[in-house]
Amino acid sequence: MxxxxxxxxxxxxxxxxxxxxxxxxxxxxxxxxxxxxxxxxxxxxxxxxxxxxxxxxxxxxxxxxxxxxxxxxxxxxxxxxxxxxxxxxxxxxxxxxxxxxxxxxELLLPFPGWTLPGVTGAGGLQALTKQGWPVAGKRVIVAGSGPLLLASAATLRKHGAKIVGIYEQASADAVRAFAMQLRHWPARTAQAAALRLRLAGVPYHFGSFACEAHGEEHVRAVDIETPHGRQSIDCDLLAVGYGLxxxxxxxxxxxxxxxxxxxxxxxxxxxxxxxxxxxxxxxxxxxxxxxxxxxxxxxxxxxxxxxxxxxxxxxxxxxxxxxxxxxxxxARHFALDPRLRTLADASTTVCRCEDVTLGALDDFADARAAKLATRCGMGACQGRICGTALAELGRFPRNGARPPLFPARLATLAGLASFPSDDAYRGS
Ligand SMILES: Cc1cc2nc3c(=O)[nH]c(=O)nc-3n(C[C@H](O)[C@H](O)[C@H](O)COP(=O)(O)OP(=O)(O)OC[C@H]3O[C@@H](n4cnc5c(N)ncnc54)[C@H](O)[C@@H]3O)c2cc1C
Missing domain, CATH: 3.50.50.60 (FAD/NAD(P)-binding domain)
Incomplete structure (x- = not known):
């Protein structure tokens, strides 16, 4: 119709x-x-x-x-x-x-172990939890960058999760400078204060990021790089996102x-x-x-x-x-630490839909060539996760958007009046 x-x-x-x-x-x-x-x-x-x-x-x-x-x-x-x-x-x-x-x-960045079950985006776990995913009693590490970490941790806590800690990659100085500026946006100050109240007792660490997740069938510990050295912390879930x-x-x-x-x-x-x-x-x-x-x-x-x-x-x-x-x-105060772009090594999976490692992309000059040879970006997320991460890592700029925008049924695709030619999306 x-x-x-x-x-x-x-x-x-x-x-x-x-x-x-x-x-x-x-x-x-x-x-x-x-x-x-x-x-x-x-x-x-x-x-x-x-x-x-x-x-x-x-x-x-x-x-x-x-x-x-x-x-x-x-x-x-x-x-x-x-x-x-x-x-x-x-x-x-x-x-x-x-x-x-x-x-x-969400922006997700690859690091060793990020594809283990139990590792999700920070907003991703928040969304799953709101939809009924059980987190009660689970020990959750929330890591990454930006105010979404606080919003996500507050939702998880409300649903009974035990927040082990929030690990913000921005430095304490940067977050302090951000907080000082918040007075120009009184509604934001109130929102931030309400979130901190809901997270009373939860440790909030700065200049710290998840660099490796460990586990056999499921994440069980995460290595966190902190200003005082690397720490290994046990957990049941890791929620990690680097802004939007x-x-x-x-x-x-x-x-x-x-x-x-x-x-x-x-x-x-x-x-x-x-x-x-x-x-x-x-x-x-x-x-x-x-x-x-x-x-x-x-x-x-x-x-x-x-x-x-x-x-x-x-x-x-x-x-x-x-x-x-x-x-x-x-954007200014939560700018990403360049070290985050070096966490993935050649064996780290970048495209989790099609199981493509970072090393497998080494020989390609652009995203299109890489895609044709490795299927990177051709899975269910249509490059939303891996394409965005690769752009952030400085590998391939993102410059195309082919249909379908979302995974669609075969009958939907078969019914399209016309399917744009590949040439229209060259470079995507
Ligand atoms: C995972 C996540 C969690 C967040 N949680 C919080 C939070 O707790 N607190 C907070 O202050 N901010 C949160 N944010 C930030 C939030 O994005 C903004 O505060 C605000 O929601 C932006 O509003 P918007 O209308 O621009 O976009 P959105 O709220 O993102 O709405 C966009 C809508 O477009 C729809 N859409 C997109 N493409 C299509 C398509 N092809 N077909 C049909 N529908 C489509 C999506 O389903 C979505 O409902 C979150 C962001 C993300 C990504």
């Missing part, structure tokens, strides 16, 4: 929810798509053991006039429409305007320009969130990592822009710019 909306919003996280609510309030017929079973995105992911947060309840309750299309995965772009896969088949959704609000994912990377693949398939200022590109938008593609806007973490507040403000701005309410969008610019500065602060 095909449907058409005045405004279609891709992604039902805080940015997409605000965009859909705003566009609908401005009188548009709005569709809001998300692959997940419930709206909320990463930060408001449904927690089986906890009542929804007040802001989340409010955001979701305000969708009365929006067509909420959950369990709809956008698989590809087809003649200026989005092909989505649903539990029952596929649909083609077309639009007057499109808002990209596809958020961000914007999801730009849908934007790339739509032909939107990306901003390549850092290692990981983000969707390029003008101050009023217009992308380089006609009638396509982008909001939230797909435009650069900045957190919840910026996602909500930009979502509202994009909702106004997509319905022709330019002055209303302009009125939100000062708040948006202030929140974007928080993203810059994060």
């Amino acid at each position: 095909n449907k058409r909306y005045d405004v279609l919003v891709a992604g039902a996280g805080p940015a997409g929810l605000a965009a859909a609510r705003t566009a609908a309030a401005n009188g548009a017929r709005v569709g809001l798509i998300d692959a997940q079973p419930q709206p909320g995105g990463q930060v408001w992911r449904h927690d089986v053991r906890a009542a929804p947060h007040r802001a989340e309840r409010k955001a979701i309750a305000s969708l009365r006039h929006v067509d909420v299309l959950t369990q709809h995965s956008i698989v590809t772009v087809e003649s200026s429409s989005l092909r989505v896969e649903t539990p029952d088949g596929t649909q083609l959704l077309s639009y007057g305007s499109l808002i990209i609000a596809t958020g961000a994912r 990377v914007p999801n730009t693949e849908l934007a790339q398939q739509l032909g939107c320009s990306l901003d390549y200022r850092g290692v990981h590109p983000f969707v390029h938008v003008d101050p009023l969130l217009r992308t380089s593609a006609s009638a396509v806007y982008a909001a939230g973490e797909s435009c650069g990592v900045g957190g919840l507040a910026v996602a909500q403000i930009e979502g509202a701005m994009a909702g106004h822009m997509a319905t022709g309410q330019t002055s209303a969008a302009q009125a939100l610019l000062p708040r948006r710019d202030c929140e974007r500065r928080f993203g810059d602060l994060l």
Whole structure:
């Protein structure tokens, strides 16, 4: 079945929810798509053991006039429409305007032992736990970088895990300087204080990172590099993530320009969130990592822009710019220690979907050649994990996004009107 909306919003996280609510309030017929079973995105992911947060309840309750299309995965772009896969088949959704609000994912970096069962992303374990994965009584090490470590540890603790320690790779000086700046964002100060309260008694170490995980069938100990030397610490689970990377693949398939200022590109938008593609806007973490507040403000701005309410969008610019500065602060103070890029050796698996080691990629000049010869990046994650990690390691820049955006059923692929030729994605 095909449907058409005045405004279609891709992604039902805080940015997409605000965009859909705003566009609908401005009188548009709005569709809001998300692959997940419930709206909320990463930060408001449904927690089986906890009542929804007040802001989340409010955001979701305000969708009365929006067509909420959950369990709809956008698989590809087809003649200026989005092909989505649903539990029952596929649909083609077309639009007057499109808002990209596809958020961000975790950056995982390979190190010896990182593919052992029991080693996950920090946000990944948080998400699993919210969905009912049992962690009660488990000894968990949380490691990596950025405020997500605290949010993840707090969720795990609420579900009964014993947090052995939080190991932040940024130095104590860098984190202290970050904390001093937080006073410019009072809501952030309150959020950070609340998290520290929920984590009372949990040791928080700085300048420390996981360098090797040990175990036969399952992780049982982790070597941590600290400013005082290497320590081996026993655990049942290791949750490790190095911050976030914007999801730009849908934007790339739509032909939107990306901003390549850092290692990981983000969707390029003008101050009023217009992308380089006609009638396509982008909001939230797909435009650069900045957190919840910026996602909500930009979502509202994009909702106004997509319905022709330019002055209303302009009125939100000062708040948006202030929140974007928080993203810059994060990037500056949680910059990655270069040693993290040297943890993987030639025998370390980089592409866990296809079992490809770092050493197996040595002879290839670019990602495409490596992919053709080794299948690196051709598995279920479609290079989201390994491609991003290899870019961070300085091996291959990430510059392509082939369909399907998510693993899709054969029947979905067979039903596509056309499949873009390989040439269109050369280099991906
Ligand atoms: C794993 C993880 C956990 C996090 N936990 C926290 C936390 O506890 N606290 C906190 O303050 N911040 C957390 N963050 C940061 C969080 O990303 C932001 O605070 C905020 O959620 C960003 O909002 P957003 O709307 O831009 O994107 P998101 O919340 O990421 O929402 C994007 C949505 O787009 C959907 N989507 C993407 N591609 C497609 C597609 N092809 N088809 C259909 N749907 C698609 C996704 O399913 C998702 O629901 C977390 C981030 C990650 C990656």
